[in-house]
Amino acid sequence: MNPSPPLATARKAELMHRLRRAEGQVRGLQKLLEEGADCVKIAQQLLATRRALDSTYVRLNLSLAEQALARPDGDGPDAQAISEVLERLQDKLGRSR
DSSP states (O other): OOOOOOOOHHHHHHHHHHHHHHHHHHHHHHHHHHHTOOHHHHHHHHHHHHHHHHHHHHHHHHHHHHHHHOOTTSOSSOHHHHHHHHHHHHHHHHHTO
16 A cells, blocks of 8 residues: 655644644643542543544545545546535534534
């Protein structure tokens, strides 16, 4: 299997932003545990963190799909059309969670 090309700069920045937010959520979880917070509050924060990471994973896979569908020779669907289809797919995946 050939390695995929690097992510586009904008997508990489978006993913990094999401990971930093998830990192902040994990730190918040650690603080809640250290302070002996209510288990329900901890569970809610765990769920939010999990959803943030799931969303990041979906977006990464959409990027991989975009790369796979884009043809360097210019033959086939244009990148904008592919992006629009994948954005709609992402919206549907996001709503199903």
